[in-house]
Amino acid sequence: MRDELSGPARVAEPDEAISYEELALAARNHALPLEALRYDVTPVGMHYLLTHFDIPDIDPDSYVLTIGGRVRRPLRLDLAALRARERVTHRVTMECAGNGRALLQPRPVSQPWLTGAVGTAEWTGTPLAPLLREAGPATDAVDVVFTGADHGVERGVAQDYQRGLPVTEALREEMLLAYEMNGAALPPQHGAPVRLVAPGWYGMAHVKWLREITVLDEEFDGFQNTVAYRLRQDPDEPGEPVTRIEPRALVRPPGYPDFMSRARVVPPGRCVLDGRAWSGHAPVSRVEVTTDGGASWVEATLDAGDGPPWAWRRWWYEWHAPPGRHTLSARATDATGRTxxxxxxxxxxxxxxxxxxxxxxxxxxxxxxxxxxx
Amino acid sequence: MRDELSGPARVAEPDEAISYEELALAARNHALPLEALRYDVTPVGMHYLLTHFDIPDIDPDSYVLTIGGRVRRPLRLDLAALRARERVTHRVTMECAGNGRALLQPRPVSQPWLTGAVGTAEWTGTPLAPLLREAGPATDAVDVVFTGADHGVERGVAQDYQRGLPVTEALREEMLLAYEMNGAALPPQHGAPVRLVAPGWYGMAHVKWLREITVLDEEFDGFQNTVAYRLRQDPDEPGEPVTRIEPRALVRPPGYPDFMSRARVVPPGRCVLDGRAWSGHAPVSRVEVTTDGGASWVEATLDAGDGPPWAWRRWWYEWHAPPGRHTLSARATDATGRTxxxxxxxxxxxxxxxxxxxxxxxxxxxxxxxxxxx
Structure with a gap:
């Protein structure tokens, strides 16, 4: 029965159109509408969202998070215990590792993102590292596994959503067990009552509906680490793991849209182009803009670099728009030189x-x- | 130039797959994830959303709503003036008139909804009728036009989003100028700072980002009333207007899903099927369920009928699930006999x-x- 409902990963044929299965995922998992690039902090409901299975329904009053595995002192914490600990807020840009997938040729068949699988929120919670240190990872600890309450089948494998992080990453000071988003209780679809926020990493690491943290003395071999989120050219190679967010800039589409084609109409003359740029490796150090489809690039202005280190930066460029058809792009480069x-x-x-x-x-x-x- | 970016309405060829234009709309305009049928009131971010153009950015401090046209005393109201008036809350189920469109054969090419273009919210604001009476519609008033701040092109017509309602409908006591949703300020994507809520009507009537109310002494002939939202078999006939919500029941999919196919896996034995049912014409009076693809129907239990009159009702049915493949459906009937x-x-x-x-x-x-x- 499993074969019937859960096929292997595949790549679409060169001219294969979007399927109803892909459409069903697009209807559930929503993107940032690009005009929302105007906000420093994305309002709830416009932040991108990807849920592998169903959004679970968790009673916050009976919620318990366990920290166990290769630790000296396993912990059990309810929501009140987590809230009683140190409270911090981080502004973090989160992006789905599959952002832009539906524009690739040929197209990998999965959640069919165009360019909007991104958002920036203020996440409030308690830092993970002090809790992990309190539990006391064994000296031979290798990975820390985060298990969510979301359950389903993926490529024939029944599973709870689980992701492992190297213990050195899990102990970074910016890792957060978040119970609030944008100053209000975490919404169900973003992982209520508690999720992991892993600044700099693609979204798959920010495990939602977190119920268990487990320290391992070996590399985690779960589905989402060893099968799903890998960079591969060939289906049989082990591939490299997907980790931190590559630099990206997005243009906030100027003017106004056509309903169906989403093509943009812009009045001629002065037009301030703007958007956001981010990277999970290092701060964005440069944004270039083209208004002629890439024939020439000009430097955009970046906002002051003293903002939150894990959040996108605004950029802008004053364009004098001549009548006619034009293709706009922006390109981000970060302090490591990645572009x-x-x-x-x-x-x-x-x-x-x-x-x-x-x-x-x-x-x-x-x-x-x-x-x-x- | 307009022809290039804004084509006429069309119906897909019998085997024509989902286009990238339809996918772009699906990525912006999100559906209720069906597991959210568990909530009486849909959390923000899971309520369906349809925006014809872009989400506008309106400063609430300088916001002014005007009421004019064929009235004795035109009004100008800022947000404080609206908030100082009578304050009411209505729980309302809202559904897009195009819900289910992408499942039709042949498929009308537009926002490609599957079944989730619905949600229920608690809308708080001030009733429209006393304001309209204060402005004093002329005795020859026919329609009341609601103009939003959202601007774009649709089928070659540049426009602000505008919808007219018959004056008798606009004066119904449940019509609301809403400035809060689910107990918090109206989110930008749901029409901040003020939207119309027209209980019982499909979503196109609930004009968001409302900036102008205009009383006419004739039928409104704007695009969204006379061109877009019409029931037609032939492109040249004038057609009938789209008005109130037809009855519908949805099943909350039981068990757990496969990531890609969204097919459901259910353990055998006792399984409480449930979901919601609604109608904009009259209360839902009956829900029937089939677990054999429509060969036989059984009566579901409806929750007490003393809930909010404009909100969906929960229904449930205890199923003893035998191993194998099954197709589940529910069918709502309302007190007018519509089914x-x-x-x-x-x-x-x-x-x-x-x-x-x-x-x-x-x-x-x-x-x-x-x-x-x-």
Whole structure:
């Protein structure tokens, strides 16, 4: 029966259109509407969301988080105990590792993201490292596994969602057990009552509905670490793990849209292009913009670099828009020198693909009409 | 230039797959994940959302709503003035008129909803009728037009989003100018700072980012009333307007899902099926369930009928699930006798289609495994 409902990973044929299965995932797992790039902090409901299985229903009053495995002192903490500990807030940009997947050629068949699988939130909770130190990982600890309450089947494997992190990463001071988002209780779809927030890492590491933390003396061999989130050209190679967020800039589409095509109409003349840029490896140090489809690039202005280290930065560029059709893009570079490719970085899972976005605009011959009135 | 970016309405060819334009709309406009049918009130971020153009950015401090046209005393109200008036809360189920469109054969090409374009929220605001009476509609008033701040192009027509309601409907006591949703400030994507809530009507009537209310002495001939939201078999006929919500029941999919296919795995034995049912014409009076793909129907239990009149009702049915593959559906009937068809009610726009949902489940031979642990 499992074979019937749960097939192997696959790549679409060169001309294969979007399937109903992909559409069903797109309807559930929503993207940031790109005009929401205007917000420093993404309002709840516009932040991207990816749920592998169903959103679980967890009673916060009976919720318990366990910390165990290769530790000297296993811990059990309810929500009150977590809330009684040190409380910190981090502004963090989170991006799905599969962002941009549906634009790849050929297309890996999975959640069909275009470019909006990103968002920035203020996550409040208690730091993980002091709790882990209190539990006391054994000196031979290798990985820390985070188990969520979400359960399902993926490629024939029944599982609770689980991800492992190297113990050195789990002990970084910015790792957070979050119970609030944007100043309110964590919404169910973002992992209530408690989720992991792993600044700098792609979304798959930020385990939602967290119920168990387990220290291992070996590398974790669970599905989401060894099968799903790997960079592979060939289905049989072990591949490299997906880890931190590659640099990316997005343009906030200027002007106004056509309902169906989402093509943009822009009045001619002065047009401040802006957007956001981020990287999980290091701060973004440079954003370049093109308004001619990549023939020439110009430097954008970046906001002051004194903001939260794990959040996106705003960039802007004053464009004098000539009538006609134009293609806009922005390209981020971070302090490690990593930048965005102009040719697609393809792998079978469609992961960590930071190909530059392309925004087509139609600049009109005449200034904008005033808003319609009766 | 407009022709290039904004085509006419069309129906997909019989075997035409989902396009990238439809996918882009699906990524922006999110559906209720069906497990959220568990909530009486849908949390923000899981309520369905449809935005024709972009989500506008409106400063609540300078916001002004005008009431004018064929009235004796035009009004201008800021947010403080609206908040100082009578304050009421209505729990309202809202559904997009295009819900289920992508399942129609042939498929109207537009926002490609499957079955989740619905949600129930608690909307708080001030009733519209006393304000309209204060402005004093002329005795020859026919329609009341609601203009939003969202601007774009649709089928070649540049426009602010506008919808007219007959004045008799606009004066119904349940019509609300809402400034809160689920006890918090209205989120930007749901129409901040103020939207119309028109209980019983499909979503297109609940104008978001409301900036102008205009009384007319004739029928409103705007795009969204006379071109877009019409029931037509032929593109040239004027068609009938889309108005109130047809009855519908949804099944909360039982068991757990496969990530990619969303097929459901259910342990054998006792399984309480449940879901929600609603109608914009009258209270739901009956829900029937089938577990054999429509060969036989049984009566479900409905919750007490003393809940909010404009909100969905929970229903449930205790199923003894035999191993094997089954197709589940539920069918709602309301107090007017309206019910859900078993064959698709097709029209060119894919509107007001309340064909029964089908949920495929695989019942296993053995009881559920306990949650995975390390």
């Amino acid at each position: 965005q490719p102009l040719a697609q970085p393809w792998n079978r899972g469609g992961f960590a693909n930071n190909l530059v976005q392309r925004v087509d605009v139609f600049v009109t011959d005449t200034p904008a009409a005033p808003p319609a009135s009766i | 859900q068809p078993l064959a698709q009610p097709w029209n060119r726009g894919g509107f007001a289609n309340n064909l029964v949902q089908r949920v495929d489940v695989f019942v296993t031979d053995t009881p559920a495994a306990p949650p995975a642990s390390i």
